[in-house]
Amino acid sequence: MQGYAYILTHPGTPVIFYDHFYDFGIHDVITELIEARRRAGIHCRSSIKIYHANNEGYVAQVGDALVMKLGQFDWNPSKENQLEGSWQKFVDKGSDYQQPSKWHLNIELSQPCMYSNPPILDLYKMGIPHFLAIPFPIQGHVNPLMQFSQVLAKHGCKVTFLHTEFNHKRANTAGASHDNNHEGSQIKLVTLPDGLDPEDDRSDVLKLLLSMNSTMPALLPKLIEDINALDVEDKITCVVVTINMGWALEVAHKLGIKGALLCPASATSLASAACIPRLIEDGIIDSEGRPTKKQEIQLSPDIPMMDTEDLPWRGFSKTFFEHLVQEMQTLELGDWWLCNTTNDLEPGAFSISPKFLPIGPLMSNESNNSSFWQEDTACLQWLDQQPPQSVVYVAFGSLAIMEQNQFQELALALDLLNKPFLWVVRPSNDNKGNNNAYPHDFVGSKGKIVGWAPQKKILNHPSIACFISHCGWNSTLEGVCSGVPFLCWPFSTDQFLDKSYICDVWKTGLGLDKDENGLISREEIRKKVEKLVGNEEVKARSLKLKEKTLNSVEEGGQSSKNLNMFINWAK
Structure with a gap:
C-alpha cells in the first residue's frame, strides 16, 4: 500500500489504505478530490462520493459541492463505467503544519446515473472560476488588478471588476473604455459608493480609506448576491483584493467564498509589512513603526540590506501605521498573496510566508481601460x-x-x-x-x-x-x-x-x-x-x-505555472 501513499500531492501527509480498488486510476481520482477538498476549505470529515470514474475523468461529490473532470465519454450506466465496491477507508495523520490532527475519510462508491437525472446539483459547471476583483481606488492599485483581470479573462475565467462610483465616472471622463463588457464579456464592471461626497479630496488616502471601511462592507454582500443571481451557473468563486481592502476578504470569508491578495507593491515590501511584529519584538522599530535607531537590517539572506529609515511605512502617521498592522492581520484570511513579480527578481521575499505566489509580470497587451487621466497618445x-x-x-x-x-x-x-x-x-x-x-x-x-x-x-x-x-x-x-x-x-x-x-x-x-x-x-x-x-x-x-x-510568464515558466495552479485552486 506504500505506492498509494506516494500519490498524494499534499507534502508530508502519510496515508494508509485498507482495501484495494479496481485499478484504473481511481487512486489518482481520490488524490485530486482530497486536494480539492483541502483547497476549498471543506471540513476534513465531509465525505467524498464518486458517482462515475474511469481513465478519462470523474464525477464526484465533495461535501456539498459537485466536482467534475470530464473526458470524451458519455456518463451512463453501462457496465464498463461502473465501479464495484463498498465503503473504503483510510487514515490521514496531519493536515495542517501548525496544528496536526487526525481525521478519517469515508469514500462511497455508488452506482452511476444518467446525465438527464443527476443525483446532485451541478454547482460548478465544468469548473469555470468567477473572480470578483476589488482594488483600493488609486491608480497604482487599479492598474495591476485590471491587468490581472485581463490575464484571467484570457485564461477563460470570468471576472467582475468593482470600481467606486467616483472612479468609474472619472475613468469615463478620461475616455477609458468602460462599457461593462471587456474581453469578450469575460470582464464585467460594477460599482459601489466610497462614502465620500463628490467634492471631497480623495488624494487624502487615509480619509478615503476610513470612509470606505465604514461604508462598503455593509454593501458588498448584497452586491455579491445580485451578481450571483444574474449568473447562477457561474457564481463568484474567489474575491481578489489589493492592500487596504482586507475588509472584503472578511466579507468573502463569512460568505464561504475563497479570497486572495494581489499585492500592487514589490514582494519585498509585502514581506517587510509581514515582519512588523518581529521587528517590534526585536526592538528594531517601536509600536508606531519608527526605527529605534538608524541601522541596516536584512529580513532574509537573499533580501538586500535595508536602512531602517527607508522601511515602506516611512512617513506614516500613527493612525496609518496602526491600520497597516491591522490590515496585515486581516489579509491572513487570503489563501494566497499574489505578487506581480518573479522568483528571479526577488528570490528572498518568498521565504517569508508560504502564502506568497509570484505570478508576474502582469503585462497585458490590452489598452489601459482604467486610467484616471486622459492619455496623450x-x-x-x-x-x-x-x-x-x-x-x-x-x-x-x-x-x-x-x-x-x-x-x-x-x-x-x-x-x-x-x-x-x-x-x-x-x-x-x-x-x-x-x-x-x-x-x-x-x-x-x-x-x-x-x-x-x-x-x-x-x-x-x-x-x-x-x-x-x-x-x-x-x-x-x-x-x-x-x-x-x-x-x-x-x-x-x-x-x-x-x-x-x-x-x-x-x-x-x-x-x-x-x-x-x-x-x-x-x-x-x-x-x-x-x-x-x-x-x-x-x-x-x-x-x-x-x-x-x-x-517567467511564457508557457512552462514559473509564473505561468503558478498562475495556472491559482486558477485551478479558485474553481
Whole structure:
C-alpha cells in the first residue's frame, strides 16, 4: 500500500489504505478530490462520493459541492463505467503544519446515473472560476488588478471588476473604455459608493480609506448576491483584493467564498509589512513603526540590506501605521498573496510566508481601460521622429508631489541636457489644482511635456534611452520588462526598496544624490543622465533582465505555472 501513499500531492501527509480498488486510476481520482477538498476549505470529515470514474475523468461529490473532470465519454450506466465496491477507508495523520490532527475519510462508491437525472446539483459547471476583483481606488492599485483581470479573462475565467462610483465616472471622463463588457464579456464592471461626497479630496488616502471601511462592507454582500443571481451557473468563486481592502476578504470569508491578495507593491515590501511584529519584538522599530535607531537590517539572506529609515511605512502617521498592522492581520484570511513579480527578481521575499505566489509580470497587451487621466497618445508620433535611444523619459507616477523649487530645478536640468525628453506632468500636481510653475528661463525646445501618457508603449519605444522614475513598483516592473535603464528618484514608501533592487541587486540603474540643501541639483541630474546613457554594461544587464523576467510568464515558466495552479485552486 506504500505506492498509494506516494500519490498524494499534499507534502508530508502519510496515508494508509485498507482495501484495494479496481485499478484504473481511481487512486489518482481520490488524490485530486482530497486536494480539492483541502483547497476549498471543506471540513476534513465531509465525505467524498464518486458517482462515475474511469481513465478519462470523474464525477464526484465533495461535501456539498459537485466536482467534475470530464473526458470524451458519455456518463451512463453501462457496465464498463461502473465501479464495484463498498465503503473504503483510510487514515490521514496531519493536515495542517501548525496544528496536526487526525481525521478519517469515508469514500462511497455508488452506482452511476444518467446525465438527464443527476443525483446532485451541478454547482460548478465544468469548473469555470468567477473572480470578483476589488482594488483600493488609486491608480497604482487599479492598474495591476485590471491587468490581472485581463490575464484571467484570457485564461477563460470570468471576472467582475468593482470600481467606486467616483472612479468609474472619472475613468469615463478620461475616455477609458468602460462599457461593462471587456474581453469578450469575460470582464464585467460594477460599482459601489466610497462614502465620500463628490467634492471631497480623495488624494487624502487615509480619509478615503476610513470612509470606505465604514461604508462598503455593509454593501458588498448584497452586491455579491445580485451578481450571483444574474449568473447562477457561474457564481463568484474567489474575491481578489489589493492592500487596504482586507475588509472584503472578511466579507468573502463569512460568505464561504475563497479570497486572495494581489499585492500592487514589490514582494519585498509585502514581506517587510509581514515582519512588523518581529521587528517590534526585536526592538528594531517601536509600536508606531519608527526605527529605534538608524541601522541596516536584512529580513532574509537573499533580501538586500535595508536602512531602517527607508522601511515602506516611512512617513506614516500613527493612525496609518496602526491600520497597516491591522490590515496585515486581516489579509491572513487570503489563501494566497499574489505578487506581480518573479522568483528571479526577488528570490528572498518568498521565504517569508508560504502564502506568497509570484505570478508576474502582469503585462497585458490590452489598452489601459482604467486610467484616471486622459492619455496623450500624440507623444508616440513625436517619439517616432526621434533617433534610437536618444530620449530621456521622465515620469513620477500618480501620487508623487514635487516641491516647487525641485520642480524648477528639474526643468532647468532637462534644458541643460541638450537631449530630447518626454516629461509627464500631471495637470494638478497636488490634485488640488495648484500646478507647479515652470522657471522663467526654461526653454524646453528639445522636449515634449504631456499630462498623462501610455507608459508601457513609451518604455517599449526604440527612441527611449533611460527612465527617470520615482521607482513605484508598477513603473519599476514596466521599465524592467522594457529593458530600459533607470535613473532612480524615490519619494516615499516602498520606492526606496525598489531603488535598492535597481541599483544594488540588478544593477540596471543609478541613484540621484541630494546636495547640502536637500535638493537634487540640475548638475547632478545632467551628470547622472550622461553617465547612464553611455553605459553599455548597464544597458546589457537591463536587456538580460528583461529577457529573464518575460520568460517567467511564457508557457512552462514559473509564473505561468503558478498562475495556472491559482486558477485551478479558485474553481
